[in-house]
Amino acid sequence: MTLTELKIGHLTAKIPVIQGGMGIGISLNRLAGTVAAEGGIGILSTAQIGYTEEGFQRASVRTNLKAIKTQLDKARSFAKGGILGFNVMVASFRYEDVVKATVEAGADVIISGAGLPMNLPELVGNAKTKIAPIVSSVKAAKIILRNWAKKYNRTADFVVIEGPKAGGHLGFKANEIDAAILGMDDEIVKIIAHVKTYEEQFDTKIPVIFAGGVWDRADIEYYLNLGCSGVQMATRFIGTEECDAPDDFKARFLNATKDDIHLTTSPVGLPGRAIDNKFTETITKGVDAYKAQPAPKTPIIPIARCLNCLQHKLCDRKTIPYCISEALLNSVEHNTDMGLIFSGTNGYRINEITTVKAIFDELRA
Numbered sequence: 379m380t381l382t383e384l385k386i387g388h389l390t391a392k393i394p395v396i397q398g399g400m401g402i403g404i405s406l407n408r409l410a411g412t413v414a415a416e417g418g419i420g421i422l423s424t425a426q427i428g429y430t431e432e433g434f435q436r437a438s439v440r441t442n443l444k445a446i447k448t449q450l451d452k453a454r455s456f457a458k459g460g461i462l463g464f465n466v467m468v469a470s471f472r473y474e475d476v477v478k479a480t481v482e483a484g485a486d487v488i489i490s491g492a493g494l495p496m497n498l499p500e501l502v503g504n505a506k507t508k509i510a511p512i513v514s515s516v517k518a519a520k521i522i523l524r525n526w527a528k529k530y531n532r533t534a535d536f537v538v539i540e541g542p543k544a545g546g547h548l549g550f551k552a553n554e555i556d557a558a559i560l561g562m563d564d565e566i567v568k569i570i571a572h573v574k575t576y577e578e579q580f581d582t583k584i585p586v587i588f589a590g591g592v593w594d595r596a597d598i599e600y601y602l603n604l605g606c607s608g609v610q611m612a613t614r615f616i617g618t619e620e621c622d623a624p625d626d627f628k629a630r631f632l633n634a635t636k637d638d639i640h641l642t643t644s645p646v647g648l649p650g651r652a653i654d655n656k657f658t659e660t661i662t663k664g665v666d667a668y669k670a671q672p673a674p675k676t677p678i679i680p681i682a683r684c685l686n687c688l689q690h691k692l693c694d695r696k697t698i699p700y701c702i703s704e705a706l707l708n709s710v711e712h713n714t715d716m717g718l719i720f721s722g723t724n725g726y727r728i729n730e731i732t733t734v735k736a737i738f739d740e741l742r743a
């Protein structure tokens with residue numbers, strides 16, 4: 379089977395691979411720009427995107443909004459005209475402003491999950507930026523597409539399905555994961571069939587992309603054969619020179635075995651998949667006692683101060699076991715012991731640090 383191009387409206391990616399957005403600081407300009415140059419779609423994560431910029435500690439929100447354009451411009455400078463965009467979490471603090479900043483910066487695409495992006499069409503308006511919701515079930519696909527059609531008379535430009543083998547926060551409850559792994563292929567087929575009804579209604583193509591545990595060419599072909607138009611891969615790109623994370627973060631993947639990757643509790647209220655370390659051990663040990671406390675609770679890991687990553691209505695300091703920004707920042711600021719190191723189920727398969735080009739050469743072969 380030859381890999382066909384991925385067409386999203388006026389955009390064409392030579393290789394039907396989207397590099398999944400990874401926050402904080404894992405997919406920034408270097409990784410995304412290189413993926414775009416290789417013919418895939420490069421995605422920068424907006425989560426605390428300005429964390430290395432001066433002023434971040436003083437004014438995180440303003441610094442992040444500014445860094446959106448700086449990072450995209452840098453990525454464009456070596457993307458050879460390739461496709462670039464952002465992953466914006468719906469749960470983000472000032473989600474609306476973040477989305478608008480990505481559009482103003484000139485994003486080709488926005489992929490938005492960790493909640494359903496109900497008002498995304500309105501935020502993007504008439505801009506050329508193509509938009510995709512992330513869904514994990516046909517139920518979620520039905521809600522978001524119905525809502526967009528009814529409220530905005532428009533549909534998604536593409537849809538990303540994120541399955542239960544993905545890294546980061548998952549769209550499944552912890553006790554649903556095993557069943558979701560078994561039932562995912564059926565769910566994908568149902569989502570594709572549902573999306574088709576909107577293709578007919580709006581007389582357009584809506585590519586469906588699958589994410590979660592995709593590793594090699596055989597995996598890509600598998601999902602194309604199921605009816606997907608492409609895949610989104612994230613964890614695999616951590617094992618590259620161009621991945622924006624520091625070497626000690628990448629080393630955690632080189633040293634991990636299959637038994638070192640588990641689900642962990644997150645303040646976001648969704649389970650997250652991560653590599654075991656002192657941090658996850660501390661959380662696992664403390665979580666039952668933490669849950670048993672009445673509010674206001676004492677967090678398992680003391681919280682220094684709020685860095686405004688999530689909407690405050692979703693992240694109440696009185697009821698969170700730790701600060702997600704602090705944990706993710708630790709993992710990229712040389713405190714990988716006490717950092718949250720998100721990984722897909724395949725994270726242990728990173729055995730060397732290679733290049734984005736080498737991965738694309740292999741996928742193209």
Ligand SMILES: Cc1cc2nc3c(=O)[nH]c(=O)nc-3n(C[C@H](O)[C@H](O)[C@H](O)COP(=O)(O)O)c2cc1C
Pocket residue numbers: 398399400401402404423425465467491492512540543544545546547589590591592610611612613614719720721722723724
């Ligand atoms: C380190 C890491 C950070 C991630 N951060 C985000 C994020 O900020 N927002 C998001 O929607 N998904 C995030 N994800 C999920 C990825 O974008 C992707 O959909 C998923 O990991 C795909 O599965 P794979 O890693 O097995 O390829 C993250 C994943 C990893 C491994």
